[in-house]
């Protein structure tokens with residue numbers, strides 16, 4: 001018997017890994033985060049499967065289901081939205097499983113920041129402009145470690161992907177504008193890959209008004225940074241004068257640094 005922490009991806013079942021799909025189709029017991037995991041993914045489980053929504057459950061109640069699955073000697077699927085390693089609260093569950101001597105495995109999933117970038121048709125990195133992507137959030141009931149406050153992250157000018165923060169859009173945009181400038185592009189993607197997906201593209205100056213008008217208060221990804229602009233330098237990787245380990249430049253002029 002094993003527990004599989006499965007990444008449910010952002011919502012569209014087509015974005016599941018093949019392994020996740022196979023496990024779900026054969027699943028007998030599944031605990032899923034009902035507040036975030038898309039119903040279309042949960043629907044892949046057989047009708048006969050025992051389903052538990054973790055939204056209203058305590059850790060003790062989760063433990064009781066782990067114990068029950070162990071007694072029945074049946075694998076259990078623990079379905080987490082996106083990728084389980086990002087704000088998944090899996091560590092505390094793994095601690096319980098270690099104590100119960102239950103084996104477990106993690107199946108990665110496409111995170112919502114990746115789904116949002118795909119929806120936006122954006123590259124999150126840009127030569128000379130953004131070579132770093134930061135995944136973060138604003139403080140909620142979980143406080144931010146001081147050195148990781150938004151201000152410190154913004155100083156890097158990296159592409160910033162903010163989870164769990166759209167309800168504070170006004171505050172976030174005002175703070176970021178001090179570092180990225182008011183004209184910096186920002187996008188909010190609500191329910192990336194769901195049928196009711198919404199995209200708001202704006203600048204830090206007007207994003208808050210647009211998000212409020214669209215009544216987006218949760219389950220949205222905020223992506224900020226100059227990499228989102230279209231009129232920026234592009235990579236030299238495919239340039240005919242750029243040689244690298246896999247291709248010789250057509251006319252060598254000036255070496256081929258990576």
Ligand code: SAH
Nearest residue numbers: 082083087111112163164191192219220221
């Ligand atoms: N493990 C998840 C994140 C869980 S935290 C992942 O890798 O995506 C929950 C936050 O993720 C939400 O508040 C929202 O910011 C983001 N999120 C989850 N699903 C999303 C989706 N389909 N579209 C946009 N944002 C989403």
